[in-house]
Every structure is written in structure tokens, then in C-alpha cells.
Amino acid sequence: MDFPRYHKEIVGDLLDGKFILATDAKFIELKNNADFYGKFFKETFEFYLDIKSDYAYLISEETMEMLSRDICIFIGLLCYELDKEGKNFLDEIQYAEFDSEMIDNLLDNSSYTDLIMNNNQLKNSEARKQFLGTLNRRNIIDRNSDKKFTFTPAYKVFMDFAKNFAKGKLATAGTEEDNE
Amino acid sequence: MRTEPRTILNFLSNYFDIIKELFDVQLKDGLVRKEDLNAILAEHDSDILNKLIEYKFFKKIADDYEIRPMYFKFLEFILSEFKPLLPETIEKYEHSITSLFKKIKEGINKDRNILLQRISDLNNEVRDFTEAVEKNTLRLIAETKELKSNVDKIDYREKVRKASFWIDYYITPLNTILDVSHANSITNRLLDISQYINIRRLNFDDELARQQFEKLYTFLVQTNDDLLRQSKILTNELLPLIERIRSESMILTGWIEFLKNPNKSETPFIPKSLRAYPYNNAMYFNSLEYVQQYMQNDDVYLEDPNLSASDKWIFNKEFYREQLMKELPMPNFFEWAGITLRGEYEDIETEKFFSLSTLLFEDDIELEFDPTADRQVIRTTEMNLRVPKIKIKRHGLS
Structure with missing residues (x-):
């Protein structure tokens, strides 16, 4: 199976609680594969991926963070x-x-x-x-x-x-x- | 006696500070009260009331005064400070413009002078209408920018109230009046008129009327451009600007509510930093090592040990007790236990060693040991036991 470019960095950054900004090359790759990453984070970690026009981040249901x-x-x-x-x-x-x-x-x-x-x-x-x-x-x-x-x-x-x-x-x- | 225009303008120029203050009062209150006038004149140490009346600047209303409309409009214009008109006031032009246009159409082949007068009146009405719109837009821009810069540091609630007021009573209705896509807007009515006038300016028989139609048409085209520009200012600048104030205040309300009790509020956001996420290097090698253990599976055969019940070692307490009693007094109990077991078996099994240790709890012996003394190590098959030296003697006998 082929993974998107920067896959490791995208997953690493998001799981580290980082925002990926539109100025970052990873953002375009993430946006182009929005469906895949949305499912990936949901199925693997129960996190929701939110991609806006100028940033993307993961949402956790852990409300007392x-x-x-x-x-x-x-x-x-x-x-x-x-x-x-x-x-x-x-x-x-x-x-x-x-x-x-x-x-x-x-x-x-x-x-x-x-x-x-x-x-x-x-x-x-x-x-x-x-x-x-x-x-x-x-x-x-x-x-x-x-x-x-x-x-x-x-x-x-x-x-x-x-x-x-x-x-x-x-x-x-x-x-x-x-x-x- | 008629006053020289230049004298009036010089007077306005010389006393402009007072004039401006009087204008501000009337802009705010609708007229200049006697006490306000006296206060302003006293402050400037000036007595120009007679001149103000002589030059027809003021009109007396009971004890108070009103700046005459021509002066007021002039000051509004030169100061760019307009009292905003309610959109319904502006809307009245729709009726006057529509009515004049209808009469022009009906009387197009009737009296020429009346037609010319109506064209001229329509021209004036359209001009008054566009001026009113322009004044309102300028005033609304000024009000909105003032709210945005918030020089007076007004409370955010007051800011929202003002923003909502300008949106609800002025900006939105004005936008409706100017909205081309709205069938009943004045802008649309003006477009209809300009289409009709466009035909007349080209094919009307009377040359003077044709020239008037031409003039009106040029004016209408320019007016349409102006209105479009005003509409764009409203849509592109004022509404977003004022919406932003509303949104900003909504956010602030949210923060104030949240800060009242932040620990009890849910903040469903970003996940914690996951240090051992499956993609870090250490995790990769650790997982690899773990998985590799199962890569090669050697066959393992398990056999049931052929043990019968008789093979199982049973602690013969009486036998060992007798042996112990024969050896008393004894300097080191655990040493004796080790030697005894080693004499019978090859290795000392932990289970057997512990079984023998239970003899220490027999009633007819007496124990004695030094807690500070070094401990000795007994090696069993499973472990090394560090045990104290325990002296044993018969109970009651030396």
C-alpha cells in the first residue's frame, strides 16, 4: 500500500497535538488525502481530524485535557x-x-x-x-x-x-x- | 438692508469655533436651547447673537433657536458630519420619483413646458435622493469606524448595542433600498427610468426636450454608478466591519462566561502529546524485537510426568521431630535442616526446607537467636535463603 507523502510527519505532528498550518507543505498533502486521514485517525485513535482552510488539527473526546x-x-x-x-x-x-x-x-x-x-x-x-x-x-x-x-x-x-x-x-x- | 455675502462668509470664518459648537448642539438635540447658546457664548466671551439673527443664521423658536436649513446643510457638507436619515425617509424619494416619471410618460405628447419642468424636477429628486444616500453612507462609515477604533473605550455590551442599532435601523434597510436584485428597490426603478429616457433622448421630436432627456440620462447613468458604489461600500465594508464587532463581542461574552469557572467547563480540543505513538523509532524497534520472537517457532512437546501418588514427597513430621530432639541442644537449626536434607537428597528443595522449618514451632523446644549476628545463606533449588542462626534447646532444661 502506498502512503501519502510526509505520512510519518503528518501523523507524528497531529498525534503530538500540533496544528498543521497551511504554510506547511504537509498541509496540502493532508488536505488532498482528507478522507483517508479522517478515517485513519477515527479508526485508529478515536480522534477526529478537522481540516480548515488555513490549519488542521486533531480533536480528542478527552474533555478534561x-x-x-x-x-x-x-x-x-x-x-x-x-x-x-x-x-x-x-x-x-x-x-x-x-x-x-x-x-x-x-x-x-x-x-x-x-x-x-x-x-x-x-x-x-x-x-x-x-x-x-x-x-x-x-x-x-x-x-x-x-x-x-x-x-x-x-x-x-x-x-x-x-x-x-x-x-x-x-x-x-x-x-x-x-x-x- | 441686504448684507454683503462676503461679510457673512467672513463672519462665519471669524467665529467658526462658536458656529461649529452651535452646529454640534443642533446635530445632537435638533435645536439650540437658550441656555446652551448662552453657555457657548460665555465660554468664548463673545456676544454675536444679534449678528446671528441679522445674518439669518438663527431662527427663533419661542425662547430657543434653530440654525436655518441652508446654513445647517452647508455646515453638514463642509464638516462631512451628517445626521443620518432613517431609510424610510430616504424611501419617500421612491414615491416622488415614481410619480414624476409616471407623469412624464403620461404627458409626453402634451404641454412642452410642463414636460421640461417635470424632467428638471425628476433630475432634482434623483439628485436629492443620491445625496441622502451618500450622506448616510458617509455617516455610517464614520460611526462604524468610531465603534471599531473605540477611542471612547466603551463597554463591549454598549458596542454590540450600537452595532446592532446601526445594522438593524440603517445599514440593512439602506442596503435593501440599493439592492439591484431586489425588484422594488429604488435602484431598479432608476434603471427602468434610464431605459425609457435613453429612447426618448434619441427619438423625441422637440430638440430642447431631447437635450433635457440627454442631460437627465447622463445624470441617471452616473447616479446608477454612484448607487452601485454606495451599495458595494455597504456590502463589502460596513456589514463585515459591523458584523465583526458583533462577533468580537460574542467571543468576549464566551470568554467571560468560561473564565467564571474554567475547570468545570468542557474544552474538547487537541489530544495530549502521545510520547509512545506507533510511529516513533523506539516503538518501531521495540515492536520488531517483540514480533521477531514469534518469527521462528520450535516444536515443543509436553509430556505428562509419570508420577504416581506414592512418588509424592510427604513431610513425615514425627520422624524429623525425633531426629531434632536427639540432637538437642543445637547451635544452628537451619544448618541442621540443610545437612539433614542434603544427607537424604541430592539438592535441597525449597518445599522440603520450609516443611522442616515448621519444627521451630513445636511446643517443647526453646529458641534463642541474636538478631545482630550475620545471617547464613542456604541454597535451595529455587532460591537462596538468608536465615538467622537459631539455637534450640529443650524447653525447661539446660
Whole structure:
């Protein structure tokens, strides 16, 4: 049986929880063999492969996975704090370059002190540095230098999550109101 | 006495700061209240009220004032600050334009002067209509950009409220008015008119009327282009921009809700990093080694051992107990057990050794051992046992 080009790297990256970006040569191969890989990951690992126009990643049904949660907390806090400063956080995350000092500044002055202090990935500057390293390995951010980074299109997954979360909450609130 | 136009323009120029403030007040409130006027004049330490009335800038309404429409429009135009018209206000042009067009068609062969007047009126109505649309688009762009840049740092909920307001009351209805694919849109009506006028400008008998039709036709073609451009601005720029504000706020709502209790919320995302996934090198070699064990299968024959019940060793406790009692006092119990078994069998079997060890629990003997002393090793067929030196003597006797 012939396997697609970069098969080993594609499977390796996705199973390592990495996002494969459209700028990566592997992405085209993955997209061209979307049916095969969709079935492959479903049958072998019970993972769902999601291929968007500019990135692809695996979805696990393991809902208590801690890293995903920490990433959500981090991006959620970032959006909240940027909005508080009167910035359009979507534009910022899509186009702006961040540096770790700015992140430290935002999180250290955040009103979500308890949440940050109790999170091992975000509690201090050193932990955040490690955490950004993880995000970089997973292709969620792109490090431009030791301290500076930009977000890759993978950030959209988390924005969709927040949007769906709001919809779910609004729907629940609506049902509650109806019941009252 | 009629005032010199240049004097009025100089006056507007000299007192433009006050004029601008008065304009802003009227833009916001619809008129300039007496107290607002006094406050503005006091702030600039100026008393120009008489001049404002003399130059017909103000019209007095009870105790308050209103900037006359011609000045107001002029200021709107030069400041590019327009009060947005509700789409239903703009829609009124549809009726006036349709009505004039109907009368032109009906009276096409009747009075020439009336026809010329109607053509001219239609021209004016179309121009007023396009100006109203243009003003609204400019105002909507300004409002949307202001919302987007959020210089006033307004709360995101307020931002959504404003965005929704502009979409629901202005942008969407205006888009419907301008939408060419919509059968009843004014744009479509103008296209019908321009087709009719196009024929008339070429074949109408009267030359002056033909020239008027020609002028109106050129104007309509240009208007259609303008409306198409406005429609494109609405569809391509304003709607996505304002939708983005809505979407942005939806995302923020989601994050705020999520951050309230992140540990209790489901985040069904990316899988954990799988260190031992089937494609890493170590896994490959490990699997190969494992599989290779089964590559060559040697035949293995299992035979039932020919053992009968009588062959099975049975611990004859009484026999060994007697032997033990004969040897007492004994300096090292386990050594004796080892020697005894080795005297009878070739190897010391663990089972037999443990069986003999049970003699230690007999009642009529007394045990003594030093826990700090070195232990000795007894080798059995299955294991090496490290055992202490246990002295034994008869119970009660030295």
C-alpha cells in the first residue's frame, strides 16, 4: 500500500497535538488525502481530524485535557485584558506582535488574580515562558525571537470555542428565563 | 438692508469655533436651547447673537433657536458630519420619483413646458435622493469606524448595542433600498427610468426636450454608478466591519462566561502529546524485537510426568521431630535442616526446607537467636535463603 507523502510527519505532528498550518507543505498533502486521514485517525485513535482552510488539527473526546484548558484560559484572559484597554482583540491577535513582557504586564495587572495564581502554566513569568514554548511547539504561536511572537491561524479554534460557549450560555439563559 | 455675502462668509470664518459648537448642539438635540447658546457664548466671551439673527443664521423658536436649513446643510457638507436619515425617509424619494416619471410618460405628447419642468424636477429628486444616500453612507462609515477604533473605550455590551442599532435601523434597510436584485428597490426603478429616457433622448421630436432627456440620462447613468458604489461600500465594508464587532463581542461574552469557572467547563480540543505513538523509532524497534520472537517457532512437546501418588514427597513430621530432639541442644537449626536434607537428597528443595522449618514451632523446644549476628545463606533449588542462626534447646532444661 502506498502512503501519502510526509505520512510519518503528518501523523507524528497531529498525534503530538500540533496544528498543521497551511504554510506547511504537509498541509496540502493532508488536505488532498482528507478522507483517508479522517478515517485513519477515527479508526485508529478515536480522534477526529478537522481540516480548515488555513490549519488542521486533531480533536480528542478527552474533555478534561489540561493543556487545552490552560490555552483557553490564557487566550480568554488575553482577549479580556486587550478589550479592557480599548483594543480590538481580534485584530490584535490576528495581526499584532506580542512580547512576553507585555503578556506579563497584562496578566500581573489582571483582575483574575486567583485564576492566574492557581494556574501552574500562568502563575509567573518563568511558567509563562515555558507555556509559550509549548504553544510554539504546537504551532499555536510563532516565535519571532526569544521574547516576541505572533499568533498563527490556529487561534481561530479557540475563538470558535468561545463563540460556541457564549451561544450555549445564551441558549441556557434563554431556557432558564422561559422556565421562570 | 441686504448684507454683503462676503461679510457673512467672513463672519462665519471669524467665529467658526462658536458656529461649529452651535452646529454640534443642533446635530445632537435638533435645536439650540437658550441656555446652551448662552453657555457657548460665555465660554468664548463673545456676544454675536444679534449678528446671528441679522445674518439669518438663527431662527427663533419661542425662547430657543434653530440654525436655518441652508446654513445647517452647508455646515453638514463642509464638516462631512451628517445626521443620518432613517431609510424610510430616504424611501419617500421612491414615491416622488415614481410619480414624476409616471407623469412624464403620461404627458409626453402634451404641454412642452410642463414636460421640461417635470424632467428638471425628476433630475432634482434623483439628485436629492443620491445625496441622502451618500450622506448616510458617509455617516455610517464614520460611526462604524468610531465603534471599531473605540477611542471612547466603551463597554463591549454598549458596542454590540450600537452595532446592532446601526445594522438593524440603517445599514440593512439602506442596503435593501440599493439592492439591484431586489425588484422594488429604488435602484431598479432608476434603471427602468434610464431605459425609457435613453429612447426618448434619441427619438423625441422637440430638440430642447431631447437635450433635457440627454442631460437627465447622463445624470441617471452616473447616479446608477454612484448607487452601485454606495451599495458595494455597504456590502463589502460596513456589514463585515459591523458584523465583526458583533462577533468580537460574542467571543468576549464566551470568554467571560468560561473564565467564571474554567475547570468545570468542557474544552474538547487537541489530544495530549502521545510520547509512545506507533510511529516513533523506539516503538518501531521495540515492536520488531517483540514480533521477531514469534518469527521462528520450535516444536515443543509436553509430556505428562509419570508420577504416581506414592512418588509424592510427604513431610513425615514425627520422624524429623525425633531426629531434632536427639540432637538437642543445637547451635544452628537451619544448618541442621540443610545437612539433614542434603544427607537424604541430592539438592535441597525449597518445599522440603520450609516443611522442616515448621519444627521451630513445636511446643517443647526453646529458641534463642541474636538478631545482630550475620545471617547464613542456604541454597535451595529455587532460591537462596538468608536465615538467622537459631539455637534450640529443650524447653525447661539446660
